[in-house]
Amino acid sequence: MINVIYLPKVNSTNTYAKALLNSGEPLCPYTVIYAKEQTAGRGRRGRSWHCHEGDSLCMSLILPYTCKSGITLLTALGVYKALRDICPNIKIKWPNDIIADNKKLCGILTEGTKSGTVVGIGINLNHTTFPTDIAHKATSLRLLTGDSFTPAEILNKVAVSVFDEIEKYNAELTDNAIDEYIPLCANIGREILWNGKNGVATGISENGSLIIKTEHGTEQVSFGEVFVSGIY
Ligand code: BTN
Numbered sequence: 093m094i095n096v097i098y099l100p101k102v103n104s105t106n107t108y109a110k111a112l113l114n115s116g117e118p119l120c121p122y123t124v125i126y127a128k129e130q131t132a133g134r135g136r137r138g139r140s141w142h143c144h145e146g147d148s149l150c151m152s153l154i155l156p157y158t159c160k161s162g163i164t165l166l167t168a169l170g171v172y173k174a175l176r177d178i179c180p181n182i183k184i185k186w187p188n189d190i191i192a193d194n195k196k197l198c199g200i201l202t203e204g205t206k207s208g209t210v211v212g213i214g215i216n217l218n219h220t221t222f223p224t225d226i227a228h229k230a231t232s233l234r235l236l237t238g239d240s241f242t243p244a245e246i247l248n249k250v251a252v253s254v255f256d257e258i259e260k261y262n263a264e265l266t267d268n269a270i271d272e273y274i275p276l277c278a279n280i281g282r283e284i285l286w287n288g289k290n291g292v293a294t295g296i297s298e299n300g301s302l303i304i305k306t307e308h309g310t311e312q313v314s315f316g317e318v319f320v321s322g323i324y
Pocket of ligand 1: 103105106133135137139200212213214215
């Protein structure tokens with residue numbers, strides 16, 4: 093049973109969820125924060141996250157584990173499994189973007205606190221246009237399928253699927269989890285550019301790093317910024 097805390101308006105569901113975790117207030121297992129409107133959504137690497145009321149799904153899951161390495165990739169696996177029936181041509185862009193048509197459909201921001209982990213998920217549902225700075229690299233379920241979606245239907249599917257995935261693997265990136273992840277990962281077999289270097293992604297290591305074969309050997313890249321040839 094999932095406990096959804098609904099907020100009509102908040103700065104960021106992740107910020108709210110972290111404050112709740114740190115307040116020490118007893119929380120039901122499987123708690124999700126969902127906001128209809130998010131005024132200061134946060135993305136990875138200090139970026140902001142664009143939310144448009146009615147078009148975006150903004151949610152944060154509260155997990156009772158201190159941040160384990162598996163959570164980031166397992167969340168992507170959970171979101172992928174929740175959305176693949178609606179939109180079969182999605183892929184995961186390592187570590188945890190969900191993409192289609194080489195554009196971003198969903199972003200995930202994992203943040204640890206001393207009492208647990210917050211996993212923020214932003215999904216573009218019903219956008220038909222985006223602000224000009226992201227229009228070339230963002231897509232929505234509506235643009236991909238032609239259908240409109242209510243946040244409630246997608247929220248439930250995604251929350252159940254992500255909690256399932258994290259519980260199934262006890263939040264650890266096991267060999268089986270990596271075996272599930274790799275065929276869904278858009279980076280594998282593609283040309284990768286990072287830190288002025290380039291190579292081809294060949295796998296995922298046991299700590300979730302991207303394994304890249306270069307002309308000088310093999311390197312592992314942990315959660316930094318990588319560019320994949322042909323993807324935003
Ligand atoms: C990314 O940069 O790709 C991560 C984006 C994460 C956005 C979501 S929206 C819900 C939650 N609250 C936030 O402030 N950020 C995450």
